Amino acid sequence: MKMRLSLALIANARLLNSGFRIGHRIHNGVTKASLLSSCNICSRAEGKWIKPAGFDTGVKTYNSLTKQKEPLVLAQERIATWYSCGPTVYDHAHLGHACSYVRFDILQRILSRIFEINVIHVMVITDIDDKIIQRSLEQNISPTVLARMHEEEFKRDMQALRVLPPAVYMRVTDNIPQIVAFIKRIIGNGHAYVTSQGNVYFDTQSIGNRYGKLVNLGGIVGELGAQDKRDPRDFALWKASKPHEPHWESPWGQGRPGWHIECSTIASSVFGSQLDIHSGGIDLAFPHHENEIAQSEAYHQCEQWGNYFLHSGHLHLKGNVEKMSKSLKNYVTIKDFLKSYTANEFRVFCLLTRYRSAIDYSDASMNEARSTLSTISAFCHNAQAYMQGHLQCQPIEEGILWERLSATQSSVRKALADDFDTPKTVDAIMSLIHHGNCQLQPTAKVDGPRSPAVFGAMLSYVREIMGVFGVDLLDIKEDHDSSGVFNNVVEELVHFRSEVRKFALSVEDQAPQEPHTGSEIQKRHPQLDRVPLLKACDALRNNLAPLGVHIKDRGTNSTWEITRRGETRNN
Ligand SMILES: [Zn+2]
Numbered sequence: 001m002k003m004r005l006s007l008a009l010i011a012n013a014r015l016l017n018s019g020f021r022i023g024h025r026i027h028n029g030v031t032k033a034s035l036l037s038s039c040n041i042c043s044r045a046e047g048k049w050i051k052p053a054g055f056d057t058g059v060k061t062y063n064s065l066t067k068q069k070e071p072l073v074l075a076q077e078r079i080a081t082w083y084s085c086g087p088t089v090y091d092h093a094h095l096g097h098a099c100s101y102v103r104f105d106i107l108q109r110i111l112s113r114i115f116e117i118n119v120i121h122v123m124v125i126t127d128i129d130d131k132i133i134q135r136s137l138e139q140n141i142s143p144t145v146l147a148r149m150h151e152e153e154f155k156r157d158m159q160a161l162r163v164l165p166p167a168v169y170m171r172v173t174d175n176i177p178q179i180v181a182f183i184k185r186i187i188g189n190g191h192a193y194v195t196s197q198g199n200v201y202f203d204t205q206s207i208g209n210r211y212g213k214l215v216n217l218g219g220i221v222g223e224l225g226a227q228d229k230r231d232p233r234d235f236a237l238w239k240a241s242k243p244h245e246p247h248w249e250s251p252w253g254q255g256r257p258g259w260h261i262e263c264s265t266i267a268s269s270v271f272g273s274q275l276d277i278h279s280g281g282i283d284l285a286f287p288h289h290e291n292e293i294a295q296s297e298a299y300h301q302c303e304q305w306g307n308y309f310l311h312s313g314h315l316h317l318k319g320n321v322e323k324m325s326k327s328l329k330n331y332v333t334i335k336d337f338l339k340s341y342t343a344n345e346f347r348v349f350c351l352l353t354r355y356r357s358a359i360d361y362s363d364a365s366m367n368e369a370r371s372t373l374s375t376i377s378a379f380c381h382n383a384q385a386y387m388q389g390h391l392q393c394q395p396i397e398e399g400i401l402w403e404r405l406s407a408t409q410s411s412v413r414k415a416l417a418d419d420f421d422t423p424k425t426v427d428a429i430m431s432l433i434h435h436g437n438c439q440l441q442p443t444a445k446v447d448g449p450r451s452p453a454v455f456g457a458m459l460s461y462v463r464e465i466m467g468v469f470g471v472d473l474l475d476i477k478e479d480h481d482s483s484g485v486f487n488n489v490v491e492e493l494v495h496f497r498s499e500v501r502k503f504a505l506s507v508e509d510q511a512p513q514e515p516h517t518g519s520e521i522q523k524r525h526p527q528l529d530r531v532p533l534l535k536a537c538d539a540l541r542n543n544l545a546p547l548g549v550h551i552k553d554r555g556t557n558s559t560w561e562i563t564r565r566g567e568t569r570n571n
Contacts (some may be wrong), residue, residue, distance in 0.1 A: 052276075052307045057115055059417045062356060064214055064285060064309040069419050072308065074276050080111060080119045083267040083306075085280040085288065086169065088126040089150035090135045093157050094331035095361060096324035099315040100281045102347060103355040105163040106469050107279075107310070107420050113468045114416055121166040122270050124263055125151055127173050128256055133245055143246055144173070157334040161343045162470045168270075172262045175269065176248045179257045182265040182299055183237045183250075191298035195228035198240030198253035202294060204233040213293055214309060215286040235291050237261045260291035264299065267292075273300035275307065282311040282356075283323065312355050318362030332361075341366055347471045348373045351422040372426065373471070377563070379433040380462060380473055382440050383455040385559040392557065395448035396439050396455075405458055408432040412465060422469070429462060444555035487562070490549055494560045497537055502556050504533040 049066045055077040060069045074080050084104060087093060111117040126132075127147035136143040151171075158165065172179075183200055186192045191206045204211045211233065236258035241247035247254040267275055273296075280289060289309060296305040314323035317330050324331045337346070349369035353359045385391035408428050415424035436458055463473050504526055526534060541551040550561045 050304045052304075057111070057117060059111070059115055060419055061308060061310065062419050063307075064289075064311050065306075070308070074117070075274055075307075078117050080117050080276045081271045081274075082108065082119050082121045082277040082279065083263070083271065083275055084121065084123050084166070084278070085263055085284055086123040086125045087150075087154050088129050088131060089147045089154060090129070090132040091150060091326060092333040092335065093154050094324055094326065094333050095337055096281075096315040096331065098157065098161055098334050098337070098346070099350060099359060099361075100312045101158060101163050102161055102350050102470075103312045104279050104310070106347070106350065106422065107355060108164065109468050109470060110416050110420055114413065120271075122267065123166040123169055124266050125154075125169050125171045126259070126262065127151065127171050128246060129259065147173075160338055161334065161346060162472070164470075170266045170270070172257065172266075175262070175266055176257065178269050179261055179265045180238075180248075180250050182268070182295075183257075183261060186237065186295060186298050189298055189301060191294075192237055193230065194252050197228050198238075198255060199228055199236055200238035200252055200258075201229050201234040202237055202291065202298070203230065204235075204294065205231055207294055207298065210297070211294055212290065214290045235260060235287060237295070260288055261295060263288075263292045264295040268296060268299065273302050273305065275305060277308045277310060278306040279310040279312070282313060285309070285311055310355075313353075313358040315359050315361055318360045318365070323358075324361070341370070344471045344473075345370050345373055347469060348426075351426050351469055351471075353423060355420060355422070372430070374563075375430065375433060376462060376466065377473060378561070379436055379440075380459055381559070381561045383436065383459040386440055386455050387452040387459075389450075390557060390559045391440065391554060392443055392445075393440055394443055396451035398451045398454050401435060401439065401451075401454045401458065404432055404435045405454070405461060409461065425465070429465060432458065433462065442554040490560060490562065494551055494558055497540055497551070498556075498558045500533055501537045501553070501558070504530040504537065505556060 049063070049070070051070070052073045052075060054073050054075045057072045057074060057080075059072040061072045062068065063070045087097060108119045108121060112119050125147075128143065132143050132147055136146045139146065155165070155169075183192065186202070187194065187200065190203075192200055192202050194200050238250060238252055238255050238261075239258055240253055240255045245256070247256055267278070278289065278292075293305060297303070316323055317332075320330055322328050322330065345366065346369070349361075349366055350359070352365075352369060352372070359365075382391060386393060408431070411428045412425050415421040415428065418424075436455065440455075466473055541553070544551060548563050550563055552559050552561070
C-alpha cells in the first residue's frame with residue numbers, strides 16, 4: 001500500500017460510501033495569508049459545494065463532495081470532462097479493479113448513449129511507485145519493463161471485459177517535467193515546502209479547514225513515519241530517491257513524484273483548472289482524492305477544481321468483510337475469472353447492484369447474473385423465432401405489449417437519470433420480458449393474425465438497452481463463428497432432424513387430438529419401427545447441448561439457439 005491507512009480512515013471511507021455524515025472536527029492549523037486560504041473561507045467552513053453553472057444534463061448523481069445527489073451540470077453543453085485514477089501496473093489486475101472499471105464504463109456509456117453527452121475520459125497509468133520498484137527488485141527486471149508488461153496486460157483485460165478505452169491513457173513517467181513545474185508553482189503559491197532531505201511536502205495548514213473537503217477528517221492524524229514533515233497530515237509531492245531507485249532531476253535534487261501529484265498534474269494538463277467528473281474506487285477517497293483536490297486548488301488558486309467526485313463500492317469475496325485486494329491475498333485475477341464466466345455475465349453481475357454499493361462476489365451471485373442473462377437471451381431468441389415463423393403461438397394481445405414497451409422505455413430513462421440506477425433498469429427490462437414470454441406460449445395449431453412487429457420492437461429495445469450497458473446479446477453466436485457458416489450448418493442439421501422427427505411422429509392410426517394444446521405429441525404412439533428414429537433425434541439434441549447448440553422441440557417443430565458451452569437452458 002502506498003500509505004498505511006489507519007482504521008479510522010477505513011471507517012471514514014465506509015461512512016462516505018454509505019452516505020452517512022460524521023462530525024466535522026478538523027485539526028486547527030495556522031492559516032497562511034494567501035489568495036487561496038482567504039478565498040471563500042466562510043462557505044468552505046460550512047462545507048458548501050458550489051453548484052456549477054452550465055449545461056444541466058437532467059441526470060442526478062451522488063456527489064461525494066456533498067454526500068447527496070446533485071443535478072449533473074456540465075461546464076460545456078453535452079461535453080463531460082472525466083478524469084479517473086488508473087492502475088498501478090506492478091501485478092495482474094483482479095476482479096475488484098475490474099468491477100470499478102466496468103461500473104464506470106457503464107456510467108459513461110449511459111451518459112453518452114442515453115443522455116447524448118460526449119464523455120472525454122482521461123486515465124492515468126501509474127508506472128512508477130514503491131510497489132513497482134519493490135516487485136522489479138524481486139523479479140530482477142527493470143521497473144520500466146515490469147510496468148510496460150502489466151500495462152499491456154491491463155489493457156488486454158479491459159478489452160476482454162469490453163471496457164471502452166479512455167480518450168487517452170497518460171503515463172506518469174511521460175509527465176515528469178510537467179509534474180516538477182506543477183510542484184514549483186504550488187511552492188510559489190505558498191502551499192508546499194522543501195526539506196533539508198530533498199523532499200517536498202504539501203503544507204496542509206496553509207489551506208486551513210479546506211483540507212477535508214471530501215472526507216471529514218475528525219480523528220485522522222495522517223501518515224506516520226516521515227520525520228521532516230511539519231504536520232502529520234502533510235503529504236509528499238516529491239520524494240528524494242534512495243540509492244539504486246529510479247530517479248529524475250529536479251530543483252530539489254534527484255527524486256521521483258509522490259503518488260497524488262501525478263493525478264493533479266495530468267488532469268490539469270489536459271482539462272485545465274476545471275474538471276466536471278472525477279472517479280475512482282471508494283478506497284481512493286482518502287487520502288488520494290482529498291490530496292488531489294488540495295494540490296489542484298493550490299496550483300490553480302481556484303475555489304473548486306473538480307465538481308463531481310464519483311466513488312464505486314468495493315467488491316468483496318462472499319463471507320469476507322474486507323475488500324478484494326492484493327495485499328490481503330483474497331483476489332481472483334481477471335484472466336482466471338474469464339475462464340469460468342463471460343464479460344457479458346460480469347457486466348450483468350455489475351448491473352444488478354448500484355455502482356456505489358459494495359458488491360458480493362460468489363458463485364451464487366454469478367449464477368444469478370448468468371440466469372438473468374440467460375432469461376434475456378432466451379426471450380430474444382424466442383421473439384426472433386416467432387418473427388421468423390418458427391415459433392407458433394396463439395394470437396397476441398398486441399395492445400398490452402405496445403403499452404408495456406412504452407412504459408418500460410420511460411421508466412428506464414427515469415431510473416438511469418436517478419444516479420444511474422441500473423438494478424431498477426434491469427427489473428424494468430425483466431418485467432417487459434415477462435409480459436412478452438406470457439404471450440409467447442408455443443402451440444401446435446395456429447389460426448388468427450400474427451404480431452411480429454411488436455416483438456420486433458421489444459427485441460430491438462432489449463438488445464439496444466443491453467448494448468448500452470456493453471452486454472452484447474449477439475456476441476454469443478459470434479463466439480463460435482463470426483463467418484456465420486457454423487450457424488448455417490446448424491440450421492440445416494436442425495431442419496433435417498425436424499423432418500425425421502415429423503416423419504417418426506406421424507401415425508396413421510392416431511387417436512383424436514385435443515386442439516390447441518400442444519400436448520398431443522405426448523399422446524401419440526409412434527409406430528414401433530419408428531421409435532429408433534425418435535431416439536436418435538433425442539440423442540442428437542442431448543449430445544449437441546454440451547457443445548452449446550440447444551434444440552428445442554415445440555410440437556412437431558424445432559427451434560435452436562447457440563449458447564456458451566456447458567450453459568444450460570431451462571426453457
Ligand atoms: Zn488519482
